[in-house]
Amino acid sequence: MDEIFDYIKKAVLSISNELKFPDTSYNQSQNKTGDTQLKFDVISDEIITNTLSKCPNIKALISEEKDESLILNEEATYIVAYDPLDGSSLMDVNFAIGSIFAIYEKKAQAKCLKAAIYSIYGPRLELVICKDCVNLYRLNKENEFIFVKKLIMQEKGKINATGGTQKNWDEKHAKFIKGLFDDGYRLRYSGAMVSDMHQILCKGGGLFSYPATKNSVNGKLRAFFEVFPFAYITEKAGGKTSNGLNESLLDLEFDNIHATTPCFFGSKYEINALLKAYNER
Numbered sequence: 001m002d003e004i005f006d007y008i009k010k011a012v013l014s015i016s017n018e019l020k021f022p023d024t025s026y027n028q029s030q031n032k033t034g035d036t037q038l039k040f041d042v043i044s045d046e047i048i049t050n051t052l053s054k055c056p057n058i059k060a061l062i063s064e065e066k067d068e069s070l071i072l073n074e075e076a077t078y079i080v081a082y083d084p085l086d087g088s089s090l091m092d093v094n095f096a097i098g099s100i101f102a103i104y105e106k107k108a109q110a111k112c113l114k115a116a117i118y119s120i121y122g123p124r125l126e127l128v129i130c131k132d133c134v135n136l137y138r139l140n141k142e143n144e145f146i147f148v149k150k151l152i153m154q155e156k157g158k159i160n161a162t163g164g165t166q167k168n169w170d171e172k173h174a175k176f177i178k179g180l181f182d183d184g185y186r187l188r189y190s191g192a193m194v195s196d197m198h199q200i201l202c203k204g205g206g207l208f209s210y211p212a213t214k215n216s217v218n219g220k221l222r223a224f225f226e227v228f229p230f231a232y233i234t235e236k237a238g239g240k241t242s243n244g245l246n247e248s249l250l251d252l253e254f255d256n257i258h259a260t261t262p263c264f265f266g267s268k269y270e271i272n273a274l275l276k277a278y279n280e281r
């Protein structure tokens, strides 16, 4: 698996270099979940496909920007699902964005997740690699990723990152979110899941939510390359996840590689509060 990490490091370094002078315009095309693709969504996807295709240990690639999985080597063990550019709608405003990777063994299902990785293209290039614990790395002047620290979620945080358009929230969700603000939580939401989750992980806690809404009853965020990798990372950091009903997002199973689900990632305190608010009569 370490070999796959090395190929991912090469891919994110190339994307980070390309991002210095990017084409921020849109293509005419849409991806499977209906987002209009930026030229850079497609470029990042190509960089990752071309780089990871050279790794002999990868059986298949699943990308947000490809309708179908791409089989590389039937004999190999690992399936890599990825969001090549997360937060791409923030390209034009020069906010931090990232790439997300999930490494599944044999089958693309949450139970088969063996590692999750994300990169942050911000003022610095950072990489978080999670196998058994959550390790933060930072690129140095020699283009090497240097270990910075282990990321750990405390029992309770202070940040409330609230996804979805408020007018489309249901009453239960609106009441729960307001309750956290009344309790002293601060709003922190950029619109790039990688950055919003990175802030919560680096500050040691808080809640990131993207609920079911009136216009998206299954939520917006995609299970295989957004929700599962961040659920894996959150839980390995000592936090908890849920879809509003269950005790872990990693209990979910989907057949459609572009499936979406309502999702909540946080410290144990916030997820327990969510489960109480969502499930009390």
Ligand code: AHG
Binding pocket: 035, 064, 083, 085, 086, 087, 088, 089, 163, 164, 165, 191, 192, 193, 194, 220
């Ligand atoms: P992507 O750029 O890969 O399409 O993902 C965007 C996602 C996620 O990063 C973010 O949390 C969410 O969409 C933001 O959606 P809203 O603008 O609806 O809050």
Ligand code: MN
Binding pocket: 083, 085, 086, 087, 193, 226
């Ligand atoms: Mn995304």
Ligand code: MN
Binding pocket: 041, 064, 083, 084, 085, 086, 087, 088
């Ligand atoms: Mn994307």
